[in-house]
Amino acid sequence: MAKTKFLVSRYNAARDTKPYLQEFKLEIPQGATLLDCINLIKWTQDGTLTYRMSCRSAICGSCSMKVNGHARLACKTQAAEAVIDGAITIEPMGNSPLIRDLVVDLEPFFDSIDRVKPFLVPDDSKQWKRETLQSHDDYRKIEDASTCIMCASCWSDCNVLGVDPRFLGPAALAKAQRFVYDSRDNETRDRIEFLSRTTGMWDCTHCAECATRCPTDAKPLFRIKELRTAAMTYKITDNNGARHVLAFRESVGGFLPGVGGGGLLNENYVPIRSVGFFNLDGILSLIPVGIRMIIRGKNPPILPHIIDKIGEVRAMFRRFNDYRKEYRK
Amino acid sequence: MRKHDVVIVGAGLAGLRAALELAGKVDVAVVSKVYPSRSHSGAAQGGVAAAMANESDDSPELHMYDTVKGSDYLGDQDAIEIMTRDAPITITEMEHLGCVFSRDGEGRIAQREFGGHSKPRACYAADRTGHALLHTLYEQSFKYKKDITFYNEWYLLDLIYQDGSARGVVVMDMKTGDIEVIHAKAVLFGTGGYGRAYKITSNAFANTGDGIMATYRAGLPLEDMEFVQFHPTGLYQQGILMSEAARGEGGYLLNGNMERFMERYAKSRMELAPRDIVSRAEQTEINEGRGAGPKKDFIYVDLRHLGREKILEKLPQIRQLAIDFLGIDCIDHPIPIQPTAHYSMGGIPASKDCEVYRDEKGTIVKGFYAAGECSCISVHGANRLGTNSLLDATVFGRRAGKSILNYVVGAQHEPVNEAEVKRKARKRIDDLLYTPSTESANDIRNELKGTMTNHVGVYRTKDGLATAHKKLKELQGRFTKVRVEDKGKVFNTEIIEALELSNMLTYSELIIAGAEARTESRGAHARVDFPKRDDVNWMKHTMASADADGAIQLKYKPVVVTKHQPEERKY
Ligand SMILES: Cc1cc2nc3c(=O)[nH]c(=O)nc-3n(C[C@H](O)[C@H](O)[C@H](O)COP(=O)(O)OP(=O)(O)OC[C@H]3O[C@@H](n4cnc5c(N)ncnc54)[C@H](O)[C@@H]3O)c2cc1C
Ligand code: SF4
Ligand code: SF4
Ligand code: FES
Numbered sequence: 001m002a003k004t005k006f007l008v009s010r011y012n013a014a015r016d017t018k019p020y021l022q023e024f025k026l027e028i029p030q031g032a033t034l035l036d037c038i039n040l041i042k043w044t045q046d047g048t049l050t051y052r053m054s055c056r057s058a059i060c061g062s063c064s065m066k067v068n069g070h071a072r073l074a075c076k077t078q079a080a081e082a083v084i085d086g087a088i089t090i091e092p093m094g095n096s097p098l099i100r101d102l103v104v105d106l107e108p109f110f111d112s113i114d115r116v117k118p119f120l121v122p123d124d125s126k127q128w129k130r131e132t133l134q135s136h137d138d139y140r141k142i143e144d145a146s147t148c149i150m151c152a153s154c155w156s157d158c159n160v161l162g163v164d165p166r167f168l169g170p171a172a173l174a175k176a177q178r179f180v181y182d183s184r185d186n187e188t189r190d191r192i193e194f195l196s197r198t199t200g201m202w203d204c205t206h207c208a209e210c211a212t213r214c215p216t217d218a219k220p221l222f223r224i225k226e227l228r229t230a231a232m233t234y235k236i237t238d239n240n241g242a243r244h245v246l247a248f249r250e251s252v253g254g255f256l257p258g259v260g261g262g263g264l265l266n267e268n269y270v271p272i273r274s275v276g277f278f279n280l281d282g283i284l285s286l287i288p289v290g291i292r293m294i295i296r297g298k299n300p301p302i303l304p305h306i307i308d309k310i311g312e313v314r315a316m317f318r319r320f321n322d323y324r325k326e327y328r329k
Numbered sequence: 330m331r332k333h334d335v336v337i338v339g340a341g342l343a344g345l346r347a348a349l350e351l352a353g354k355v356d357v358a359v360v361s362k363v364y365p366s367r368s369h370s371g372a373a374q375g376g377v378a379a380a381m382a383n384e385s386d387d388s389p390e391l392h393m394y395d396t397v398k399g400s401d402y403l404g405d406q407d408a409i410e411i412m413t414r415d416a417p418i419t420i421t422e423m424e425h426l427g428c429v430f431s432r433d434g435e436g437r438i439a440q441r442e443f444g445g446h447s448k449p450r451a452c453y454a455a456d457r458t459g460h461a462l463l464h465t466l467y468e469q470s471f472k473y474k475k476d477i478t479f480y481n482e483w484y485l486l487d488l489i490y491q492d493g494s495a496r497g498v499v500v501m502d503m504k505t506g507d508i509e510v511i512h513a514k515a516v517l518f519g520t521g522g523y524g525r526a527y528k529i530t531s532n533a534f535a536n537t538g539d540g541i542m543a544t545y546r547a548g549l550p551l552e553d554m555e556f557v558q559f560h561p562t563g564l565y566q567q568g569i570l571m572s573e574a575a576r577g578e579g580g581y582l583l584n585g586n587m588e589r590f591m592e593r594y595a596k597s598r599m600e601l602a603p604r605d606i607v608s609r610a611e612q613t614e615i616n617e618g619r620g621a622g623p624k625k626d627f628i629y630v631d632l633r634h635l636g637r638e639k640i641l642e643k644l645p646q647i648r649q650l651a652i653d654f655l656g657i658d659c660i661d662h663p664i665p666i667q668p669t670a671h672y673s674m675g676g677i678p679a680s681k682d683c684e685v686y687r688d689e690k691g692t693i694v695k696g697f698y699a700a701g702e703c704s705c706i707s708v709h710g711a712n713r714l715g716t717n718s719l720l721d722a723t724v725f726g727r728r729a730g731k732s733i734l735n736y737v738v739g740a741q742h743e744p745v746n747e748a749e750v751k752r753k754a755r756k757r758i759d760d761l762l763y764t765p766s767t768e769s770a771n772d773i774r775n776e777l778k779g780t781m782t783n784h785v786g787v788y789r790t791k792d793g794l795a796t797a798h799k800k801l802k803e804l805q806g807r808f809t810k811v812r813v814e815d816k817g818k819v820f821n822t823e824i825i826e827a828l829e830l831s832n833m834l835t836y837s838e839l840i841i842a843g844a845e846a847r848t849e850s851r852g853a854h855a856r857v858d859f860p861k862r863d864d865v866n867w868m869k870h871t872m873a874s875a876d877a878d879g880a881i882q883l884k885y886k887p888v889v890v891t892k893h894q895p896e897e898r899k900y
Contacts, residue, residue: 008717014817016628031566031655043771047823055533057650058462060367076653099504100820106364119428121401131381131424133436146429146454146461150366160782184427217645297406 003027004079005087006041008049019098021089028079035063035074038090051102058215061151065102066091071213072154077263093156095165112169116176116195121187127172138183143179148218154210166199170210170220173201177223180230192236193229201227202241330510330747333478334359334497334737338485338540339519340365341458342722344700345466345727347517350730352473353739353809356671358511359470360480360500362535362825366467369533370722373459374572376451377444377723378716379416383433383438384449384716389413391447391884396717398892399445399603399872400710401852403553403860403870405889408706412717420452423723426505428465430454441643442577445603445714445900456572456646459719477733480511480539484825485539486754488516488697489745490547493687495697496743497515498543499754503825506818510747515696515733515742518544518677519726522702522876524551524557526833526840527670528778531563531570538836540703544677545835549687549694550874550884552705555843557851558713559787561607563669565627567654571647571666573715575630577785578643582607583629583663584614585621598900606855606900608668612787615667629663668787672713674853675843676705678872678886683729687887689872697738698733701724707870710888720784761827766812773804773811774830777837777871780804790857794845801838808834843871843879864895 003025011019023196024041032040034239037051042049051074052062058076068089082088097106122132154170161167168176176195179185191264195201204224211221333356337344345368351357361368380387392413395750397404424430424438431439431453454461470477480500486508487499497512520540524532545551561582562571576582582600582723584590594610595602602610604771611628620626632640637660640648644659651657677699678686682707685697700706701722708721784797808831815823849863850856869885876882 012817013819028618033654042823044769045773047770047812050815050820050822054363054535055365055369055372057372058653059372059457059646060363060369060533062363078656100817103820110364114471114474117471120425120470122425123425128421128425131430131438132423134432135435136432139432142429143455146464147457148464149362149371149460178429179427182427195876236778312420 002086004083005089006037006142007089008038008102009091010049011098012100019092028083030152032079033075034067034072034077034079034082034088034090037079037148038074050100059149061149064093064151064153064156066156071156073151073153073215076215090313093152094154095156095161098164106152108165109171110150110167112155112172113150113175115168116172116179117187117191118172118175118179120179120185122181122184123186133183134183141183144217144219145174145181145223147216148174149216151215153213153215156255157209157213159207159209160205162201162205164199167203168200170204170224171218173204174218174220174223175226177227180227188230189234190238192231192234195227196231196236196239196241198240198317201231201242202239202244263277330512330745331358332512334513335515335517335733336360336511336513337517337519337703338498339521339703340479340481341368341371341519341521341701342462342466342719343726344368344517344519345463345470346723346726347519347700347730347733348467348477349367349469349473349790350727351734352476354734356478357476358478358480358513360483360485360498360511361486361505362482362539364481365470365479368463369536370571370719371460371463372533373462373719374440374456374570375460375574375577376458376716377420378415378443378446378450379420379452379720380448380450381417381420381438381452383435387448387450389416389711392416392450392454394893395446396714397710398706398898399600399712399714400708401605401712401898402864402868402890402893402895403556403707403710403851403888404776405707405710406893407889407892408708408804410891411681411728412708412721413726415728416695416720419720419724419727423462423465426465426469426771428454429461434778441574442601443715444573444576444598444601444607446716449576451577451716453574453644456574457662460492462723464717467699473792484758484828485520485543486828487750488543488547489750490549490694490697491743494511494695494743495685496828498743501754503820506821508751510750512742513696514737514742515684515698517698517729517733518703519701519722520675520703523676523833523836524670524673525751525829526777526781527557527568528775528782529563529566529568529667530670531560531568532670537672537832538703539829539832540699540786542832542835543674544685545839545875548875549685550689550834550872551675551676551839552674552678552870552886553707553711553843553871554756554839554873555847555871556711556853557840558604558674558784559608559668560671561611561668562603562630562656562666562692563665563671564651565665569650569654570669571664571670572644573604575644575647578639578650579635581631581634583621584619587629590619594782595900601716603712603829603857604671604777604787608787609855610729611668627665627667630666631663632659633661665680670782670786672709673702674705674707674709674711674713674720675840676703679704679706679872681728682732684732685724689884691886696743698729700729703710704872713860718840727745735744738806745779757828760822761811761813761824762816764810766810768807768810768812770827770830770841771813772814773807774833776800777804777830777833780844781837781840783788785837785844788845788855791845794841797842798838798845801834801841805834805838839873839881843873846883847871868895
């Protein structure tokens with residue numbers, strides 16, 4: 001078999017001003033994971049190559065790195081499948097300060113988890129002798145989020161974190177969902193209120209990077225959607241994000257004539273409606289975000305466009321409306 | 330020099346559970362070479378044992394009997410009694426701390442069958458039980474973040490032990506490469522197991538017995554090192570674990586002729602006999618030419634008859650592992666497996682309150698504690714039952730916390746010669762970095778692992794062990810000239826790996842020495858040339874230490890027998 005080119009990002013602060021790609025050549029052994037290959041390079045070609053790893057079975061979350069531009073667990077990736085035109089490009093995770101080669105500083109990531117009060121707050125007024133009962137259905141509501149292995153792949157590739165480092169980020173929000181939906185937790189409302197503030201659940205732009213990169217069932221985007229549903233259920237809507245949804249509903253649902261009914265989503269209108277038409281400070285505060293998004297090429301098109309799958313979105317809103325009616329009873 | 334009341338090395342179940350017990354009461358620090366959530370406890374799949382009696386009648390007494398029998402009567406029965414008695418409350422507590430357990434129809438913690446347990450006793454979270462428990466404790470550590478100081482990605486170099494007391498640890502901050510001393514009134518090791526010295530192993534790269542070796546280097550003895558458990562279902566050639574839950578849920582083991590061969594070895598328990606018995610049965614099938622595959626060197630675990638739904642609900646993780654690593658979906662195909670080094674029964678000898686012993690007479694080291702897989706308390710004896718080690722780590726982590734709390738209240742920081750202990754640690758690293766070097770660490774490591782799997786594995790013989798011992802001496806010699814290219818300070822993983830290799834080379838010799846001396850077969854230690862258990866001569870624990878010249882010295886200590894006299898072990 002021909003040798004594969006491994007283009008590996010190297011950086012040593014003592015020597016380099018910025019990271020660069022170094023080329024290694026290796027014949028990929030049959031069935032080898034990317035981690036196996038990187039180990040082979042370290043152990044037989046260059047002992048100074050630096051990265052994290054431990055379990056080598058996709059459960060400890062140590063070995064996430066960017067493979068051909070996207071965060072992945074090296075130990076869960078078959079090397080042969082990652083080859084593009086005879087090469088694999090390996091770089092450190094994004095949205096994190098670089099320490100050395102493929103090792104990034106994880107403190108900002110773990111701090112984000114800390115911000116969501118990531119532990120159960122049970123009702124401790126009750127004495128217990130046995131376990132708290134929890135139905136299988138209630139268990140199912142938190143099972144997916146509970147599979148998170150803290151690998152930070154989602155954090156690495158999240159688009160919002162790239163423009164706003166204050167954003168809680170996908171993993172913390174997934175962690176939060178695990179407690180908001182836990183039938184044993186006693187602080188559901190407080191949690192949702194906290195998560196509804198700026199930098200919280202409403203700041204996610206649904207880019208779906210996190211759900212695509214996540215190696216487990218935690219899939220943050222879906223957990224964020226569940227958090228938003230909870231916010232609506234608890235009627236915690238007095239904030240920009242929730243107003244955004246209401247505005248979105250008006251826009252897509254065609255309730256506001258002339259502003260883009262009939263499936264036209266006016267993304268330039270929605271943010272303004274979300275902070276409130278009469279909230280001048282709020283509107284001004286959007287400008288930096290707009291500018292930053294333009295700089296990054298992520299600004300929405302000026303002309304309203306027909307969003308994909310409008311039928312599904314409408315159905316969602318119908319359900320949401322029914323839900324609200326139900327709730328008001 | 331940093332100062333805390335208590336320093337805990339290890340942030341797995343044992344270390345974190347102890348930290349939780351101490352948080353807010355004394356000044357406690359936790360040192361871990363990986364972020365806590367990455368500790369190997371998180372890889373545990375199948376379950377944690379406790380006689381909750383949710384699925385059938387059960388009792389701690391029965392759990393105790395199963396454990397004693399499973400240990401092939403080498404387990405200390407006083408400690409086993411405590412573990413099985415405290416199991417239900419400890420697991421219930423974990424549930425109240427937020428652990429996400431699978432549930433039964435009544436909403437209680439679900440329980441399943443496991444090898445060697447006579448009742449469905451394994452509480453579980455699908456097939457990621459260790460992950461669920463570890464993350465629960467990790468979550469709690471955020472709650473107590475003001476009360477616990479975490480040194481994440483700091484590497485333990487040495488234990489500071491002097492005149493009968495432990496006084497702290499010498500550690501390296503991996504981010505800066507700086508060597509520091511953490512001075513403490515009490516030290517707890519929860520540093521995990523030593524299964525990494527084998528070629529086929531289920532263990533993480535981190536399981537290199539660092540804590541055990543720091544203890545040994547300090548001149549203290551280690552107990553029962555020859556007892557290494559081989560798990561019957563490691564992924565073929567990878568060793569990655571396919572949880573015993575696969576068999577607990579009803580999976581079959583098949584040889585190359587597609588026969589359920591366990592019928593010939595353990596007629597009543599079949600696939601759910603204890604691990605030592607199943608691993609030997611597999612190895613016998615392979616050795617006698619009935620293995621599967623072109624080389625007839627593996628066995629199948631077959632789950633197809635369980636059906637798609639059950640596999641997806643109860644065994645999602647192992648299905649994914651077989652897909653990721655072998656490209657095989659167990660819904661449609663049997664999975665190739667082989668015995669894999671899995672668990673370290675031996676370790677740092679400790680009392681049932683986790684106090685470390687400094688000799689075979691039971692003299693205690695002041696201020697030094699051990700819990701979890703690095704310890705040998707000994708609740709697993711010659712063979713651990715599945716799901717008993719998450720329990721061991723949690724129960725004894727909790728007990729260690731309580732016992733340390735009692736101790737530190739009246740204790741002092743005893744003097745430490747900072748410069749001297751640092752100099753010693755520095756020298757060990759400088760020797761690796763700056764002595765003329767020609768040997769490849771990779772070659773030494775591969776030869777070590779091959780030797781251990783081939784000669785010190787499921788079956789052992791006098792000649793095989795002698796060959797292995799000779800090889801070990803050669804490898805230790807070559808290691809003194811090992812090459813470390815990376816001279817940098819920041820996150821130097823090459824130096825860490827070299828230190829880990831040096832640990833593996835030392836403890837592997839202890840495994841071999843203990844196995845050579847033990848002329849009987851008991852639990853996981855199976856001597857082809859001594860196939861019978863010998864209760865007259867060998868109802869005793871091995872205590873290995875280094876004599877003044879560094880040579881291995883073996884002494885022995887009796888087993889604690891309270892309720893159950895040794896009987897023949899039949900399943
Ligand atoms: C694949 C697999 C599956 C398993 N499944 C089960 C199961 O289903 N049920 C069951 O009961 N048991 C199971 N076990 C066994 C069980 O997981 C372990 O015995 C148990 O988790 C050990 O916990 P611990 O706290 O002692 O150590 P670990 O969780 O291994 O933690 C060790 C800690 O020590 C730290 N450490 C080590 N060396 C150093 C150093 N030099 N410097 C600083 N820190 C250091 C590490 O960073 C880590 O935090 C399984 C084991 C494996 C390998
Ligand atoms: S979907 Fe939201 S949280 Fe996930 S990556 Fe995109 S912006 Fe970030
Ligand atoms: S949510 Fe997924 S990608 Fe993000 S840290 Fe958890 S496991 Fe990793
Ligand atoms: S090494 Fe643990 S997730 Fe890859």
